[in-house]
Amino acid sequence: MINSRATQLDAEIISNKRVGSYNHMVFAVNELAGACRPGNFVAIAVGGQSSSMILRRAFAIYRATMRADGVGLLELVVAPQGSGSKWLSSQSIGQKVNVIAPLGTAFGIPTEPVSALLVGGGYGSAPLFALAETLKSRGCRVDMVLGASTAGKIYAPLEGKRSVNSLTITTDDGSAGTTGRVSEVLPALIDQHQTDVIYSCGPMAMLEAITAISQQAGIVHQCSVEESMACGIGVCMTCVLPVKGDDGVIRMTRTCIDGPVMDGNRVLWTRSREIPDGVWGK
Amino acid sequence: MINSRATQLDAEIISNKRVGSYNHMVFAVNELAGACRPGNFVAIAVGGQSSSMILRRAFAIYRATMRADGVGLLELVVAPQGSGSKWLSSQSIGQKVNVIAPLGTAFGIPTEPVSALLVGGGYGSAPLFALAETLKSRGCRVDMVLGASTAGKIYAPLEGKRSVNSLTITTDDGSAGTTGRVSEVLPALIDQHQTDVIYSCGPMAMLEAITAISQQAGIVHQCSVEESMACGIGVCMTCVLPVKGDDGVIRMTRTCIDGPVMDGNRVLWTRSREIPDGVWGK
Amino acid sequence: MNFDFGTSIAGTFFPNPIFTASGCAGSGKELVHFFPLNELGAIVTKSIMIKPRSGRSTPRMAETPSGMLNSIGLQGPGIELFLENDIPWLRDQGARIIVSIAGETVEDYAVLARKLRNISGLSALEVNISCPNVENRGQVFACNPETARDAIAAVRRNIGGELPIIAKLSPDVTDISAIAESVVDAGADGLALINTLLGMVIDTNTMSPKLSQRTGGLSGPAIRPIAVRAIYQVRAAIPSIPIVGMGGVTNGRDAFELVLAGANAISIGTATFGNPMAAISIKEELEELCISRGFSSFKEVIGYAHRVDSTLTREN
Amino acid sequence: MNFDFGTSIAGTFFPNPIFTASGCAGSGKELVHFFPLNELGAIVTKSIMIKPRSGRSTPRMAETPSGMLNSIGLQGPGIELFLENDIPWLRDQGARIIVSIAGETVEDYAVLARKLRNISGLSALEVNISCPNVENRGQVFACNPETARDAIAAVRRNIGGELPIIAKLSPDVTDISAIAESVVDAGADGLALINTLLGMVIDTNTMSPKLSQRTGGLSGPAIRPIAVRAIYQVRAAIPSIPIVGMGGVTNGRDAFELVLAGANAISIGTATFGNPMAAISIKEELEELCISRGFSSFKEVIGYAHRVDSTLTREN
Numbered sequence A, B: 001m002i003n004s005r006a007t008q009l010d011a012e013i014i015s016n017k018r019v020g021s022y023n024h025m026v027f028a029v030n031e032l033a034g035a036c037r038p039g040n041f042v043a044i045a046v047g048g049q050s051s052s053m054i055l056r057r058a059f060a061i062y063r064a065t066m067r068a069d070g071v072g073l074l075e076l077v078v079a080p081q082g083s084g085s086k087w088l089s090s091q092s093i094g095q096k097v098n099v100i101a102p103l104g105t106a107f108g109i110p111t112e113p114v115s116a117l118l119v120g121g122g123y124g125s126a127p128l129f130a131l132a133e134t135l136k137s138r139g140c141r142v143d144m145v146l147g148a149s150t151a152g153k154i155y156a157p158l159e160g161k162r163s164v165n166s167l168t169i170t171t172d173d174g175s176a177g178t179t180g181r182v183s184e185v186l187p188a189l190i191d192q193h194q195t196d197v198i199y200s201c202g203p204m205a206m207l208e209a210i211t212a213i214s215q216q217a218g219i220v221h222q223c224s225v226e227e228s229m230a231c232g233i234g235v236c237m238t239c240v241l242p243v244k245g246d247d248g249v250i251r252m253t254r255t256c257i258d259g260p261v262m263d264g265n266r267v268l269w270t271r272s273r274e275i276p277d278g279v280w281g282k
Numbered sequence C, D: 001m002n003f004d005f006g007t008s009i010a011g012t013f014f015p016n017p018i019f020t021a022s023g024c025a026g027s028g029k030e031l032v033h034f035f036p037l038n039e040l041g042a043i044v045t046k047s048i049m050i051k052p053r054s055g056r057s058t059p060r061m062a063e064t065p066s067g068m069l070n071s072i073g074l075q076g077p078g079i080e081l082f083l084e085n086d087i088p089w090l091r092d093q094g095a096r097i098i099v100s101i102a103g104e105t106v107e108d109y110a111v112l113a114r115k116l117r118n119i120s121g122l123s124a125l126e127v128n129i130s131c132p133n134v135e136n137r138g139q140v141f142a143c144n145p146e147t148a149r150d151a152i153a154a155v156r157r158n159i160g161g162e163l164p165i166i167a168k169l170s171p172d173v174t175d176i177s178a179i180a181e182s183v184v185d186a187g188a189d190g191l192a193l194i195n196t197l198l199g200m201v202i203d204t205n206t207m208s209p210k211l212s213q214r215t216g217g218l219s220g221p222a223i224r225p226i227a228v229r230a231i232y233q234v235r236a237a238i239p240s241i242p243i244v245g246m247g248g249v250t251n252g253r254d255a256f257e258l259v260l261a262g263a264n265a266i267s268i269g270t271a272t273f274g275n276p277m278a279a280i281s282i283k284e285e286l287e288e289l290c291i292s293r294g295f296s297s298f299k300e301v302i303g304y305a306h307r308v309d310s311t312l313t314r315e316n
């Protein structure tokens, strides 16, 4: 089912700052800011009127807060990659964009204090800081690992760092932190911090690698996946992944409404262009 | 042949003011301003990057001047009608647009002082004011008739009015000047001012009506026509009209390079969807 | 204004002519979050097959200039679960229901028609014949007058009763009027025009086709001129056949254009992905536009661009 | 970098693979104002017929989402004046010339071929068979394997010598590979893919078709996914045939996409209308892109998306 709080509205850009390789953007919204949970995403129309880009772009919510004056603030971390994200990140303050939010599932918050390890790749760190705050407020231990190809692609703002007990950084080129991939430092960290649950967000290959590690360690792994989405609201069936349901049946499951946060251990990660055997209806 | 001075460049918008139903827009260009003649037009790319509008829009040059500091100024009168003109007229000062200018033919300037009658319909008045100035400077008498459906669609700025000996206004709804169409007031004005040459710009039906009157009166009629143009530079063949050449042969003639200013008496005005008989190659 | 917005397809009445397009609204369970489903003329459900289908692997979509490619591969739960879960739910919403079916063999279409013949509360059956025919080298049924006819005839023979059959055609053919005539001959009561066009996008980073199955169906505003042409041609060839028009309709103006070309109703597909409320705004804009042009009923607008005077003289 | 940007079409060498598209550059007399014509691989001239043609009445064009319709109706001076005025001028420019011809009967194609057989300085002949065949109910030659074959065979029989024949195909067919095989059989040395798709726009103010002839050809970025698919399909069906690809190419990335699909050269059509320098920038961007992807010659890129590994596993 679609996120029951999903609302469509025009939101004014009230801040747009370059941070490393990304743009940190703030949008003025209404009460919907209060309806957003860590892990939810938004879908934004790009290109303006008479744009050749007809589909929305999905962005993880970095932070959503209500100001005292009743204005809601929605914060995103946008990587200017292709035409849509470049358009969005080049919009000026005062411009309005059409937003649907909040969409999708949120990270599950444990009822007991646990030791949580948050793993982000590139802009995949975006939803993890709000999650860290929530976990902290529930008395959890929060360790964070952020990886990227290079230092400029690590998104880790100061205020974000405050809400974690430890922060490990890896870069492929060694320009910051440990040289290598996040998956290489994970086993030791899990050991060291006695991790109970891993939360992750980043490229699919990273999520797959983390799943292997979490299965090995026998711990819970909630990951936020990223499949191409045409609609973001569950009607087009483009965004699916093979996922095992509660009933044990593996279905092609919509990551826009049954995700983006999913149980990593239930996803059938595959790089083949074939539907894996065992999927319902293959 | 294409206007030999045609140049392509990015031009910054330095003024954009609403005047009645139109936007008077000023663009900073280079020396090409000095190359523009009354009657020439420009072709502007609209919609920005990743626009679904792939074709340029043509606009008559309202004025083109060189400032003392070497900056050229290009002035246009834009009617926000469809998506392209609405986009252009909603651009802010400081934005840049890609312009090709000058394009097309110019109004022929008589070598002797004559009595000239300038007739404009709607934004068709745009190229007539610069023409009036030139004619005045050559010692011509210049009378002007402007018509439109309603008062807000008459474009006649104060400084423009200064360069004409008389100005007659007609509106279909009588909200300004004489009620009716320009063609209804023309015969009397031609008589009164002993008109030697008519210059006109406006909807095709108006140009056709003026042609009938000028033929009746046996006087020269230079009109600026407006056909849908895909390229504006003579390569696509979309903008043609049947026009009699010097050799007496009627050819489907490109109005973007052999126009927009044409000898009205040589155009075979037709509202039929058939090629008129007698056209070469029919 | 007392504008009559109703339309009918082969005797079935719809209070307004705006439908969803098959595959672009699921079974309505998500859209109902944005508007009541009975505000639309009808909900056309995603094409359903006999058995559950996983569909294709991802990537299943690619954006293109003013359009998109999709290759979902008809993912769905199969007719049994569909009848058990989706139909009763849609009926509860008060929606008018058009069920879209798809098969891989002529017999599939027959079986699906039999499963549906006794289901109450359906307004029409849309027969998606843009599916590979496994018995004929995988050639799409809709691409050949004979196979198109066979599929529709199988439905006709098995459906019984009054349920109108709407045959959905592919534009990927040399002569769409010939296909239209063939399926009308075989018993189609109406036509749905157009399905997607076969296209491909190559990812210039991976230097391979972007979609996992290489090709996909092109939809969205990019194909609207093709849809208008197809509707106009078929309306001219078979003046009396009801047509559900679709292809790139994004606003009221676009819908009006397809109706002028000859559509009796309009399905909204890809536009919903850009704006979940698209169908509702299109409905409102279309009604306003018809009224502002001086029409007193929607039916007068259908095929209005075919009137003789207009195409002979040029308006200025 | 020592990148080899040359390409060849049936034995004729071109220093770079960027051509103009027929009908989108006239005979080069206007574009030369913007760049020297010999900077392009070749100038493909507007399709020429035997006699002078007025073409159709206006409006001849309508903009569409990411595309446009045109119905010029092959306006032109006829082959005699063309050979007298345009060819010598183009030769003087040092341009490599591909002459496009069009006919209304099979005999027209034969006549045109004979007129051109002894003209020196031509690089190839492009045969536009997307023309109504007056001897066959006005059906377009390119829409039927037999009539397509007849037109090409007539050129083959009459052209003599070494001049490569490039058959230009229409995408408005059920099976473009079948048409491709048919014309290659009849003696085509290469293929040009794709011509425009038949479309229509209805003006919602006049409520009539916008173009004077109602329908027109759809070109521009909107049709690029169709072009990529057609090129990919035909390249797979006839691996060795040279293909001049076109359809919505606006920048180097787009050109690269069509080359990956299988094009040996790229024609630039509608993009020139939006930007007179389009072909030149595309040429530069394409070369840079090929180099940045690690290719050392353009020929390696042609059809690269067909390599086996890439289409079986998914890259991330």
Ligand SMILES: Cc1cc2nc3c(=O)[nH]c(=O)nc-3n(C[C@H](O)[C@H](O)[C@H](O)COP(=O)(O)OP(=O)(O)OC[C@H]3O[C@@H](n4cnc5c(N)ncnc54)[C@H](O)[C@@H]3O)c2cc1C
Pocket (backbone or CB within 6 Å): A041, A055, A056, A057, A058, A059, A060, A061, A076, A077, A078, A079, A080, A081, A082, A083, A084, A085, A086, A123, A126, A225, A226, A227, A228, A229, A230, A260, C062, C063
């Ligand atoms: C749940 C979710 C959360 C996301 N969160 C963020 C975020 O916080 N910050 C951020 O910068 N980006 C995020 N993305 C990616 C973002 O939605 C865009 O896909 C990305 O910005 C590229 O779009 P583009 O318009 O720049 O590229 P284009 O090349 O113009 O995109 C063309 C199409 O492909 C799709 N596409 C391209 N790349 C991707 C990708 N990597 N993943 C999914 N679809 C893709 C686009 O959505 C679009 O439909 C997220 C995506 C998803 C699905």
Ligand SMILES: Cc1cc2nc3c(=O)[nH]c(=O)nc-3n(C[C@H](O)[C@H](O)[C@H](O)COP(=O)(O)OP(=O)(O)OC[C@H]3O[C@@H](n4cnc5c(N)ncnc54)[C@H](O)[C@@H]3O)c2cc1C
Pocket (backbone or CB within 6 Å): B041, B055, B056, B057, B058, B059, B060, B061, B077, B078, B079, B080, B081, B082, B083, B084, B085, B086, B123, B126, B225, B226, B227, B228, B229, B230, B260, D062, D063
């Ligand atoms: C020589 C010439 C001079 C012009 N001068 C002016 C001027 O000074 N001020 C001004 O406001 N407009 C002028 N126009 C009209 C202008 O070029 C646009 O056509 C008009 O603004 C409508 O474009 P649009 O994008 O708003 O409408 P859209 O509906 O988006 O246009 C779609 C397409 O149709 C064409 N089109 C639509 N209406 C017309 C029209 N009336 N004439 C020609 N083509 C049309 C457009 O150029 C475009 O290619 C001139 C046109 C020509 C040919």
Ligand SMILES: Cc1cc2nc3c(=O)[nH]c(=O)nc-3n(C[C@H](O)[C@H](O)[C@H](O)COP(=O)(O)O)c2cc1C
Pocket (backbone or CB within 6 Å): A236, A237, C021, C022, C023, C024, C046, C047, C070, C072, C074, C100, C128, C168, C194, C195, C196, C218, C219, C220, C221, C223, C246, C247, C248, C249, C267, C268, C269, C270, C271
């Ligand atoms: C994601 C997607 C899925 C589709 N699935 C179906 C389908 O299951 N059955 C069908 O008949 N058409 C299907 N279509 C085609 C649409 O119903 C419609 O004919 C086409 O997209 C053109 O309309 P549009 O441009 O408004 O989307 C699908 C289209 C899209 C984009």
Ligand SMILES: Cc1cc2nc3c(=O)[nH]c(=O)nc-3n(C[C@H](O)[C@H](O)[C@H](O)COP(=O)(O)O)c2cc1C
Pocket (backbone or CB within 6 Å): B236, B237, D021, D022, D023, D024, D046, D047, D070, D072, D074, D100, D128, D168, D194, D195, D196, D217, D218, D219, D220, D221, D223, D246, D247, D248, D249, D267, D268, D269, D270, D271
């Ligand atoms: C205005 C116009 C005129 C054309 N005239 C011809 C022609 O004379 N002969 C021909 O073979 N193709 C003609 N074409 C088709 C183009 O050569 C090309 O195949 C098609 O436009 C697709 O490429 P594009 O999207 O780059 O324009 C014409 C296209 C346009 C837009």
Ligand code: FES
Pocket (backbone or CB within 6 Å): A228, A229, A230, A231, A232, A233, A234, A235, A236, A237, A238, A239, A240, A254, A255, A256, A257
């Ligand atoms: S993006 Fe459309 S169903 Fe998920």
Ligand code: FES
Pocket (backbone or CB within 6 Å): B228, B229, B230, B231, B232, B233, B234, B235, B236, B237, B238, B239, B240, B254, B255, B256, B257
């Ligand atoms: S607009 Fe292209 S030839 Fe005139």
